[in-house]
Amino acid sequence: MDNRELDLFKDWQKLASEKFSSNNIQKQEIMDAIHKDSNSTISTLKKSLKIKIMWVTAFITLFSTWMLFSLDRPELLLIVGAMNASYFIALLLLVSQYKKMDSGLDITSNTLATMKKNLNLISNALKIEHTWGLFTLPSALIVGILVSRHYNGYTIMETFSDPSYLLKIIIMMVIILPLAFITTNKMNKSAFGKYIDKLKENITRMELIQ
Amino acid sequence: MSNQLNNEYVGLIQENEGIIHKVIGLYVDDKEDRKDLFQEILLQAWKSYKNFKGQSKFSTWLYKVALNTALTFHKKESRQKELVNQESVQTTTHHEQRENHEMLYTLIKQINEVDRMLITLHLDGYKNTEIADIAGVTTNHVNVKIDRIKSKLIADFKNETNG
Numbered sequence: 001m002d003n004r005e006l007d008l009f010k011d012w013q014k015l016a017s018e019k020f021s022s023n024n025i026q027k028q029e030i031m032d033a034i035h036k037d038s039n040s041t042i043s044t045l046k047k048s049l050k051i052k053i054m055w056v057t058a059f060i061t062l063f064s065t066w067m068l069f070s071l072d073r074p075e076l077l078l079i080v081g082a083m084n085a086s087y088f089i090a091l092l093l094l095v096s097q098y099k100k101m102d103s104g105l106d107i108t109s110n111t112l113a114t115m116k117k118n119l120n121l122i123s124n125a126l127k128i129e130h131t132w133g134l135f136t137l138p139s140a141l142i143v144g145i146l147v148s149r150h151y152n153g154y155t156i157m158e159t160f161s162d163p164s165y166l167l168k169i170i171i172m173m174v175i176i177l178p179l180a181f182i183t184t185n186k187m188n189k190s191a192f193g194k195y196i197d198k199l200k201e202n203i204t205r206m207e208l209i210q
Numbered sequence: 211m212s213n214q215l216n217n218e219y220v221g222l223i224q225e226n227e228g229i230i231h232k233v234i235g236l237y238v239d240d241k242e243d244r245k246d247l248f249q250e251i252l253l254q255a256w257k258s259y260k261n262f263k264g265q266s267k268f269s270t271w272l273y274k275v276a277l278n279t280a281l282t283f284h285k286k287e288s289r290q291k292e293l294v295n296q297e298s299v300q301t302t303t304h305h306e307q308r309e310n311h312e313m314l315y316t317l318i319k320q321i322n323e324v325d326r327m328l329i330t331l332h333l334d335g336y337k338n339t340e341i342a343d344i345a346g347v348t349t350n351h352v353n354v355k356i357d358r359i360k361s362k363l364i365a366d367f368k369n370e371t372n373g
Contacts, residue, residue: 003312004365004371005313006313006363006367006368007310007313008314008333008360008363008364009333010313011310011311012311012314012333014310014311014312015315016228016232016334018311019231019232019235019236019315020228020229020231020232021228021231022227022228022231024222025227027220027223027224030219030220030223030224030252031220033248033252033253033256034219034250034252034253034256036249038254039246039249039250039251040250040254040279040282040283040284041282044284057322062268084304087313090343092372105258106258107254107255107258107275107278107279108258108261108262108271108274108275108278109278109346110274110344110345110346111274111277111278111281111346112343112345112346112347113346114278114281114282115278115281115282116303118282120326126365142252144266153221156357192284195284195285198323199282201241201322202281202322202323205322205323205324205325206345206346206347209324209328209345209347209348209351209352210348210351
């Protein structure tokens with residue numbers, strides 16, 4: 001049997017002076033820290049978005065060059081042009097999200113607002129990553145089939161009216177779309193699932209105090 | 211000018227580094243995560259420091275930045291498992307042999323992150339209006355919540371020492 005009493009303030013002071021009062025941080029340590037890259041989740045996602053932006057830009061350049069050399073092939077121009085246009089839309093979305101992430105978070109606002117904003121920015125970035133994975137693979141496959149058929153002398157209409165190719169495209173969609181959906185979902189969940197759940201849990205707890 | 215700002219910031223951080231150690235100690239256990247969070251708090255505070263106009267004390271402002279950074283910090287998955295292991299070791303230690311303040315540390319670390327934030331600000335002498343302002347919640351509810359957390363800590367302490 002132990003009849004000790006806890007004096008919250010006194011014991012906290014003792015704890016603070018024993019555990020948290022070291023004063024040995026050097027100027028150089030602070031300077032190094034402020035010149036390093038951020039390791040926050042938003043910065044990590046920003047880096048990943050930047051890489052995607054670079055990839056999309058490279059594809060747009062490639063498709064545009066291809067289009068320039070295919071001016072005498074209206075069918076091919078149509079296929080590659082459609083793909084290029086969709087990549088251009090993707091580029092605009094990625095850049096706008098990147099800019100939002102750049103200026104989005106104010107770490108000096110209150111904690112609830114910071115957590116909500118953080119969750120919002122991360123969810124949006126992951127949604128874009130998800131959509132990106134969902135869109136690029138199937139569309140690249142369809143364009144691949146159409147282009148290879150075009151070079152073999154078949155028109156888009158002929159490819160689509162050929163039941164065997166139509167079936168191939170449908171089967172690809174049926175298999176690849178859910179597969180891409182599940183894979184991107186799983187990747188995002190394994191990388192950020194627990195973190196997002198914890199963030200949501202803390203937001204809910206904070207809102208319950210409101 | 212930039213050099214002056216650097217020196218000013220370094221001085222203020224050195225004066226208040228206890229706040230950073232406190233937040234890190236309360237929210238992260240893994241050594242690497244602690245290092246990462248330490249760097250992140252210094253970086254986030256520096257990024258916002260240019261806009262710090264002294265509306266509040268620097269210590270209060272830094273506390274808020276440190277808490278916001280800690281509560282949005284992404285711990286590494288594998289390290290989270292290590293953290294759980296470490297905490298389970300801590301909770302199975304014989305409390306009778308430990309001093310009150312060490313037990314208080316363990317008990318505070320066992321409560322959820324939001325309650326942990328409210329109680330540490332309270333124990334550091336912040337008024338409920340200031341706590342409500344930092345957290346983004348209403349003052350009345352902060353009063354009630356803090357009373358509940360304190361009662362729970364005292365009850366848990368009694369359970370551990372008498373049980």
